[in-house]
Amino acid sequence: MNPSHLLGPVLVLGSGLLGASIGLGLRAHGIDVIVSDPSPSAQAVAVDIGAGRAFDAAEYLTPELVVVAAPPDVTAQVVAGALARYPSAVVVDIASVKGSVLAELQTVESLAPTALGRYVGTHPMAGRERSGPVAARGQLFNSMPWVLCPSEASSEHAIKVAHSLAIDLDAVVFRFAPDEHDEAVALVSHLPQIMSSLVASRLADTPQHALSLAGNGLRDVTRIAASDPSLWVQILGANAPKVLEIMQGVRTDLDRLINTLSAPTAPGARLDLAQLIAEGNAGQGRIPGKHGGPAQQYSWLTVLVDDKPGQIALLLTEIGEIGVNVEDLRLDHSAGLQVGMVELSVLPSRRVALVDELTVRGWKVLQ
Incomplete structure (x- = not known):
């Protein structure tokens, strides 16, 4: 068990995909997690999968941290309630929009003047196609961006606790102003x-x-x-x-x-079309490369594999034996034959040698 930066307990309000995944990740560090959800069945599933223990309204709680994992349209309301109910806790939310949540909180007259000092807006940039606690994974945030968006009122202590949450879930922390994030x-x-x-x-x-x-x-x-x-x-x-x-x-x-x-044949039309595509090339080329590093251009090749178990694993094993690192991989299937098409990207300097060696080994490489 890796050491935790948080002490706990942590109260998670909302047991959907993200809330339950946060609970699972923190529980792996031995942190006491309490899960609460308006849906008793969703809360029960989150508890059953080990995301935390069930919230008990009769229990006196003094959480170190409250994580609001509520739908975006009620996030500010739930944050305000948590700030009022747990006056010693840091409160963070994980909604994907930050400016509107902060703006709404700033209009809540019932909040104590210092309450917003304990609030930090955050946004974990992670998810899955499936939703709900049954899809939760404790490793969901591993190496994924987690954006901290403190307001001018956020205390250094609150920011530190929010940062600790992201670090304990093995996320990569970024810091943006709320408006800059949005x-x-x-x-x-x-x-x-x-x-x-x-x-x-x-x-x-x-x-x-x-x-x-x-x-x-x-x-x-x-x-x-x-x-x-x-x-x-x-x-x-x-x-x-x-x-x-x-x-x-x-x-x-x-x-x-x-x-x-x-008017595709009018003077200048073809040039304009080419410029439009070239502008897209330029934008695509600015997307960061692996591990957030500088953008890198790779060469692609396609290898045909039989559509049967073990073929892709065998191909990747042989590429490893050749000593070439696969930078990216995509899989497509033939519309009429029982073959798969594995598209591989590699450094341009290694493409020719890889094609030659795979061909020698009996693989059909499409140039």
């Missing part, structure tokens, strides 16, 4: 969700034979379109001003593209 996630999280949903919505009435041509490109773009609509209604509503500003820029680009495609 602007950043509007671009890197909320915009991709919107664009993915818009693209996927075009598929609703598409003939099935047309969808049979779909490859990794469509799957990559639409993967997050399967997200929970009720949650995203709350997130987008809470961060509407920041999202709207970005979407207006997207609309300008779409209008430009529509005008160009309306």
Whole structure:
């Protein structure tokens, strides 16, 4: 058992995916965790999986930390209640929008003037396609960003406790101002969700034979379109001003593209299309590389494998024997044959040698 930075007890208000995962992660450090949820069944499941012990309203609690893992539209209300009920505790929330929560808290007249000194807004950038406590994992936050968004009122002690929570869950800590955080996630999280949903919505009435041509490109773009609509209604509503500003820029680009495609052979049209794609290349190239390091360009190759157990493991084992590190991996399947297509990215300087060696070993590599 690794030593903990928190002393506990920790009260987690909300036993969904994130709340239950926080409980599991802290319990692995031996911290006393109490789980509370408005849904008795959700709370019971969280307790059953080991995320903590059940909240008892009759128990006198003096938690070191209260983690509010409530839906975004009631987060501020639950935070205010926790600050009032546990006057010695630090209170953090994990909602994905920070500015609106802080603004609402600043209007709560019943809070003591010093109460906001014990509050720190945070946002763990982690999740799964599945929801609820049954999907919880104690390692959910391992090596994932956890953003601390203290306000001007947040005390150094409160910030330290919030930081300890993230460290105990093996997350990577970042610090943003609330408004700066909301602007950043509007671009890197909320915009991709919107664009993915818009693209996927075009598929609703598409003939099935047309969808049979779909490859990794469509799957990559639409993967997050399967997200929970009720949650995203709350997130987008809470961060509407920041999202709207970005979407207006997207609309300008779409209008430009529509005008160009309306006359694709007009003078300058092809140049404009090329510039639009090149602008995307430039933006994509700025996305950080592995482990948050500088952006790195890799070379891709595709290897055909039989669609049967053990083939991908065998391929990766042989690549390891060759001494080449796989930087990224994607898997697709042939629409008509029982073969898989493993797309691998490697450093450009190692691509030719890897292709040659895999070919010698009997693998079919698509150039």
